[in-house]
Amino acid sequence: MITFGGMSLIFAALAWFFKKAESGSRIFFVFALLHLLSSIMLMVNSLFPSSCCAAWLPLMPHTNPLCSYVLLIESVVVMAVAWYNTDFFMRHEEIPYRHKSPIYHASIIGFIGAMDFAILSDNLGMVWVFIELSTLLSALLIAHHNSAHSLEATWKYVFICSVGIAFAFAGIVFLLIATDGNLDLTTMQLDRNKLFAVKIALPFLIIGFGTKAGLAPVHNWLPDAHSEAPTPVSALLSASLLNSALLPIVRILQLTGGTGLENFASAILLTMGFLSLIVAAIFIPHAYNYKRMLAYSSVENMGILAIALGLNCQSGFLIHMAGHSFIKCALFLIAGNILSMYGSKLIKEVSGMVRIHKGLAYLYLVGILAIMGFVPFMLFVSEFVIIAALFNSNKFLCVLFIILLTFVMYGLGRNMLKMVRGKSSLYKSDYRFKTAAIAPIVILLLIAAASFGAMMYRGVFENIL
Amino acid sequence: MEIFEFIVTLLLVVTLLRISISGRLEVYIKMLSLQGLLLFSLVFFTVSHESYVTLAVAIIETLLLKAIFVPFYLNKVIKENNIKRETEPYVPHIFSLLMVSLGIGLSLAAAFYMKQEIPEVKIVLLGSGIAMILCGMFVILSRKKIITHVMGYCVLENGIFLLSLSAAKELPVIVSLGVALDAFIWVLLAGLLVRVIRTELKSQSIDELKGLKN
Amino acid sequence: MKSIIFNIVFLFVLPYLMYGIAKKVKAFFARRKGPSIWQYGYDLAKLLRKEEVLSDFSCLRNGGVLTLSGVLAAAMFIPQISGSSILNLGYYDYILFIYMLSFSRFFTIITAMESGCSFEGMGSSRELIFSVTGEIALMMTVASLAFYGKAENFNGIFNAISNGGTEGLIIAIIASFILFVLMLLEGSRMPIDDPETHLELTMIHEAMVLDQSGPQLAFMSFSGMVKVYLFASFIISLILATCKTSSYYWLFFILGIIIISVIIGLIESLQARLRMVHVQQYILFSAAISLILLLSVIIFKV
């Protein structure tokens, strides 16, 4: 944990120091590379404790596989975003903001460092502190363009998330009472007779961290923040920040395993999951802005993750989290390319992409089909597993789940076809994208497809971790 | 020590009532600094400090941060952006007073209800902590100017700090230091945002911040 | 081998003989002498010698050929004059019989539509609609007869009826009534369609051959005659199966053919044509009777 923290602090300072945009993005790229390497080593270390890298990482304590899994997903996403970022500031619409590049790069590296701490640290208090810190740092990023809309989005993002997290702290306090003072997640023990305090703490914790994870009744900041932020930031936000906010809930649920409280916790999670599916079903078909549509699809997928948690279906949860992060990050990067090509975020003004830039149009088609949960990608496997779990527990919920998924699919499909087909609203432009803009998307989709193949080969229904 | 705690929490509740009545920003800031002082006194006298480090952290957090720095910074922000003094609430003051007192009554009742369930919690502190949280939320929800939202959030922070005191279990030093650091950065960021919103959107109230709807 | 030659010879003689007898009966009722019973044969021979005139629009010139070949193939399965069919196949030859008839119907309509004139279109659309309702009746009858005798081919059916006693008699009578109606439908005889009418708007079968000439016309009219002959032989074999005549079978068969053509002639001279809507009801009436036949078979059998 110290290596990650130290690394992010040094690189943040470096980025702050260099004024030019190219150097800032290059530093960020190097940081991402190191981050990926160390998280791979951490993952190997946590799965096979006595392996070779243990010697390499003296400062790396042995963490449980779940946290290193989430960290690995986050570092892959960071790598893709960093590679995309190298070309981001060279684009024509980013020229007026080049002077803000040092703040931008410093806060993005700090933001990633805060997320690493939030994922890795064992003490629930520290997890809370770093999630609060990541909120504040990402607020700076969202306000990067400081247009009217992005400022409003930042204000709402900061405010709703801080209020939510304050409630989470109240939950931690109640939890403190139950575990008489010990907040270390790995060694925490809930004694039997103080269950009532835990029962009061759970709603606070789940709804507190749920606001940060974008679950339904408290999700309203997510569409504004993710659609107004610059492309790399919105990709990072929706691919890794939501997962890191969901992680504490998972670890707390692992604690309440035996105490007969899990029905209560799963009841809340299931309601929040289905509420977010309903919200997505309401807003996606009527979305007027494709980045907002993608943000609502993040709300939907977080809802599916909450349902998987509520059903305690572990393999479905893990596959879906990874699948959603990779594909959603790829989709937001594609949306960034569309924005820089068409210059407008409205679905009405973007049409006939097939005629303008065939490669991007096919990528967008494949990306939307992937997020819908079609086959060659991971989400199909996880949805199958979750439907299997749902079917065994409660048939009515399973039917509701499928109907809501169909509505979301209808909305995504309709908007995507409107943008891809038809006469092009743009004059004949020979818009050329650099490799840095296209390569990360292709690699992310390939990872999703490859892991689908691995799932198929390995068979999903034996337990994984 | 029981009586001292009781008096301090009583004073805290009075500051809450004062905030809910007044419409002027200076009163809000004064009340915030008063709350910081009271919290400092509570921490300083009641909690038994084994090592000097926890005592130093407590002092920094309550006295320096909540009592001195935050009111000073808020004053500076109000003067720079020459924000009008009026807080233009959605509902008349009498109604907000009624609501806050109802909140206080409810939270104390809830605290007593929880007495049988969790014996070793300081009930009075718990009740007033919940009351401060409710009042902070009410201030955010019922005022139009965004600077009052910042102050409402600070009241909420104080309420949560009081709640952690009521648990009578000492938070680890790093965690309380982290909480203080977060509150500090939060206020700085809020001030920065208020100034930027003022320059970009030329407004101070929430009405201009309604653009993003479906 | 002798019975096969016997069958084929009479196959090419009896059909136009039936039409001739019917014409003779009509003449008798109109108190005039009427043409000789072999007149239709002479017409066919005349047509075969004439030059063939095709319309400009025609592109498939062999419609008539395939119609006749379909009907001749259907003739292979029905037991005719010699008591047994020419090609007695073992399994479900009644289904083959039905589908050969629809094969020839397919090509009559193709040749009709080729000429591109509105009367042919009208005739073929009517022909198709009536054949759909006719198909219901035919299939129901064949299925119930087969179910009665648990027979996989025509001979099986007739053997079952012959040793079925009174049950067999009742079934044979009901079935022959339905088949008589279907015969009139296939050959487009009087109650369904007037062969001698000159009003194109009312024609069904004649409208389809309006534009044919020479050998094609001969083939198509001869195939109409053969269809009537086949259904007649089906009825007669049913009736003869009930009264166990073994010797002189062919004599009784020819007698039956004459009686049926006399009945056709009687109907044509005594009854006017049904209106177009009533024709459909008439055929559905026969389908209803076939339903009664089925129920009776089930009562006897199960």
Added chain:
Amino acid sequence: MSIWQQPIQQVLILSLILAAGGIISAFFNSRVRGRIFAVIAGAVGAYSTLLMVLGIRGQEFFEYSLGSMNFSLDLVGRFFIATVGLGIFFSALYNASLSGNSRAFEQKNRFYYGSLGIFGASMLQVLLVKIDGTLNSALLFMSAWEIMSLFSFLLIICSDEVKGVSGKGLTYLLVMHISAAFLMTGFIAISGNPFGGDLYGFWALLIGFGIKLGLFPSHFYMADSYETAPGASAGLISGVMINMAIYGILRTFLVCVKYAGIFGYILLIIGIVSALWGVLSALAENRAKRVLAGSSMENMGLIIIGVGVFTIAEYVYNVHTAALMALAGVLIHSLNHSLFKAQLFYSVDLIRNHTGSTDLDKLGGLGKTFNNLKRSMLLGTLGISSLPPLNGFIGKFLLYASFFELLFNVESFKVALICVFCLVILGTVGALSLFVFVKLYSMIFLGAEREKFPQMRKAVENRLNSITLSAMSLLSLTIGVAPILFAYNRGKLTNVLYELTLNAFLIIGFSLLVWGFRHLLVKLNGSRKSPTWGCGYSNITSRMEYTADSFSLPLMRLLDKIFPRKENNEPVTELYPADITRTYEVRNPIKESIDFICSKFNDLLGKLQFLQSGLMQNYLWISIIFLVLAILYAIFSSSTAGGVK
């Protein structure tokens, strides 16, 4: 055993070759690409038919497992592999023959070949997966199934129709998703105890496969999606992909026997209703592709009747001869159906390319310009209306035979009534399909030209597509004439098939005989052409010809309630209007009601937009209310000491 004894590996390699071929051929220009992929697909098609023919000899059952994925192959699988192989080959060959130089055509062609290869590969995968009731096999089957329906969606999307493609494509995708959802829940339900399986599992699987087949209640999407799909892919989807659902039903019913008995009767009922509805809707339609879509529904209804008879004969009364006949009928009919349905779609598409419309009221008299097409389509029409010499008759005859077998061997009142009733339905559906396809054929090729098409070029047919279409019709003729190759030593089935071969030779012999006789007479007396006589009309114009609508009007008037017709004709304004166009189209009441429900639901959701109101205070209010509710729930539920559910 070496690779050659292992048919499953061979088929896996075949599917890899197909997928790779599709992707590689996408990189060449359109002229070369078509031929390359056609050659690859040809090899795959030939090999798969070889597999089927060899397979008929032996009844072996092959197993193979790769990691956790286990595959299996038996006779039923081989038939469908042959269908896929042939279908892909002919579709590729036909598409290679299309020529176009516009940029859009180039792009579409590249997209088409890419997805065609993977489409074929996914269908082969679907056939290989071993369905043994475990969740893993269900997941593998569903993933192959989803790839297939996804690529069929892509094949539909790359159509050159002007408007409405995205809407219809999207409806198709959503319907496929719903069917996949049913299949998923069905598999999960029967995966509980594979050979028992509760009733819900059966119903879900039946509905899932039924939606894919386009059986009665879920047929509304078929006409639209087949009309927008480009000719080559419409033929492929309606010919080959639908059979996968047949394979699915057969495979799942072979695995779970407990409820198979009851489901036999349900299948019969659904089969009858969809066969009748399909043929009547084909009769009502007046656009060629919609007619073919209706006839797909009809043929699938017939095959489902066959499957129903098979389940009843096998699991309820175990009359093995009837079951064998029914299974043979189902397999042969699905193979034949894919052949002549694809051929008809390609011919209609060829006409559409040259005349620009598939509306039967506009086409007519094309027999002269499309010489080869006229002959091959005649054979195709004979096949689809299942008349003797062609292969359609074989499948239908076996269905008849299985009903008769069942009728003779079972002594129960109920079965006798059902069998005779089904026989009558088969007969009427046969007569009606004759009606439909005579109308289709005569409206396109025969009579006079109803409308002049300016852009119709004289040199209409190039050599390749006439070869493709005549090859398909000759293949179906050979299957029709020699069904004996299907019967190895199958007892009664062999005799029946031997009899069918004899019957086919009979009809061909008679035709040649009479044709020779006519040829002799024409040589003697000569033959000449003159304008149509038409009972004394001075000059027959094409406007006097019988149109498609009037051809089927008498029967359609009876069914006005089921197939209402919407007359959209312009209001007459002047006293003597120059020319009034009266067009009508057949309304599909089920589709309209579903669209109505969906739009109502959409507006309802639209009204809920106010939730994202933009004002931050509202959001905070919602979160506080939810928090308070959760805590109250926590307090009140605590009295039950944790047991909440």
